[in-house]
Amino acid sequence: MDLKYSYQYFRLTDEQVNQLKNSDDADSLCQLGCWYVFTVPTDDYVDRAADCFRKAIEEGSVEAKLHLANMYRLGDFGYVDMKEYKRLRNEAMSAGYQPAAMRYCSDIAYGVGFVPNLDAAIAEVQKWMVRFDNPDPRWFDLLGWMYYTKEDGDSFEKSNRLFQKAIEKGYIDSYIGLEDVPDSYEKGRAAGCADCCLLIAYDLEKRYLDLFSDTAKAVEDFSNDDDKRAFLKANADDRAGLEKEITALFDEAVKMGSVAVYYELGCMYREGKFGHKVNNKKAWDNFKRGSELGSPLCFTMMSLMAEEGSAPNDCGKDDARLLRLKALRYGDEEQLSAVIKDYLNGDLEEYAEEIVQNYVPIYESLNDESPDETDEDDDDYEDDDGRWDAWA
Numbered sequence: 001m002d003l004k005y006s007y008q009y010f011r012l013t014d015e016q017v018n019q020l021k022n023s024d025d026a027d028s029l030c031q032l033g034c035w036y037v038f039t040v041p042t043d044d045y046v047d048r049a050a051d052c053f054r055k056a057i058e059e060g061s062v063e064a065k066l067h068l069a070n071m072y073r074l075g076d077f078g079y080v081d082m083k084e085y086k087r088l089r090n091e092a093m094s095a096g097y098q099p100a101a102m103r104y105c106s107d108i109a110y111g112v113g114f115v116p117n118l119d120a121a122i123a124e125v126q127k128w129m130v131r132f133d134n135p136d137p138r139w140f141d142l143l144g145w146m147y148y149t150k151e152d153g154d155s156f157e158k159s160n161r162l163f164q165k166a167i168e169k170g171y172i173d174s175y176i177g178l179e180d181v182p183d184s185y186e187k188g189r190a191a192g193c194a195d196c197c198l199l200i201a202y203d204l205e206k207r208y209l210d211l212f213s214d215t216a217k218a219v220e221d222f223s224n225d226d227d228k229r230a231f232l233k234a235n236a237d238d239r240a241g242l243e244k245e246i247t248a249l250f251d252e253a254v255k256m257g258s259v260a261v262y263y264e265l266g267c268m269y270r271e272g273k274f275g276h277k278v279n280n281k282k283a284w285d286n287f288k289r290g291s292e293l294g295s296p297l298c299f300t301m302m303s304l305m306a307e308e309g310s311a312p313n314d315c316g317k318d319d320a321r322l323l324r325l326k327a328l329r330y331g332d333e334e335q336l337s338a339v340i341k342d343y344l345n346g347d348l349e350e351y352a353e354e355i356v357q358n359y360v361p362i363y364e365s366l367n368d369e370s371p372d373e374t375d376e377d378d379d380d381y382e383d384d385d386g387r388w389d390a391w392a
Contacts, residue, residue, distance in 0.1 A: 194256035262290025
């Protein structure tokens with residue numbers, strides 16, 4: 001089976017999964033490990049996935065090295081081992097495995113084992129791309145997001161051209177980068193890009209919020225009660241229609257394999273949006289499912305619920321601190337200051353080595369001072385929406 005992208009694993013039939021389980025070649029073992037990682041809750045997949053990847057490596061799979069490396073990077077074994085992550089990533093990269101080289105370039109930009117340096121990352125991507133006669137389309141997508149993030153000169157036009165090139169070469173997730181190109185999200189949705197459903201839903205949500213503004217204005221402007229009632233009835237009908245459309249798009253995104261949709265569903269139930277009542281259990285369950293699939297923002301929302309006492313279980317402040325650390329591991333940079341503060345306050349002691357080695361240097365480079373010299377309320381670290389991992 002040609003399984004290159006994570007969303008494809010959500011669409012495997014039971015028969016296809018059983019076929020992988022009954023095969024012992026390197027590709028099948030690697031794909032089975034990915035199936036465990038991408039579709040099975042965290043508590044259940046780690047040992048089985050790692051076992052598949054290690055067996056695949058023994059059979060000569062370079063791809064499995066990168067997948068196993070990412071498990072060490074993200075702390076799937078209960079701890080982060082950056083030394084093992086870099087060793088496996090570099091071995092895969094030295095063997096010419098393009099996604100490993102992409103991961104390396106992304107690490108430079110994102111600050112995984114490096115001080116973040118976007119210009120250096122762009123230069124490194126360009127060096128790597130010329131080495132291949134047929135570069136993987138994800139190179140164009142990764143470079144597109146880097147230029148998109150620069151926000152200077154003609155970087156936006158460059159990013160659009162790169163996203164379009166990636167799409168031409170078959171990488172449909174690049175549709176999400178074409179925000180100002182007419183019908184790009186609908187085209188992406190038709191091509192199978194799950195997160196395009198979310199972007200269409202965001203546009204509908206803007207219309208939905210505008211209807212509330214219109215309602216408030218109408219109450220003031222209408223002098224005739226019959227006209228006012230007719231307007232409010234039409235407005236309410238429009239809102240109800242949009243609520244159904246938005247919820248249907250979320251459902252479609254789930255079926256197509258979106259991870260980001262669980263954050264949206266969690267927020268919907270947490271805030272009581274789009275005609276749904278507040279339901280903290282449903283909110284937590286969606287955030288938990290998203291976290292199991294690698295969503296940093298879902299870890300962040302779980303930490304907020306644990307901190308404020310709205311988590312529907314015994315989660316408390318200690319759990320909130322660990323969830324913040326996990327959110328940072330998975331890419332929510334806004335948690336950097338909070339994790340450093342937790343550490344300085346004497347919490348997260350068992351993760352002290354990870355924090356000192358991986359996060360304190362980044363914090364110092366961004367704030368131009370050591371953490372203990374920083375004002376307690378300083379929280380200026382900007383978020384990049386976790387988009388550096390979008391290509392993985």
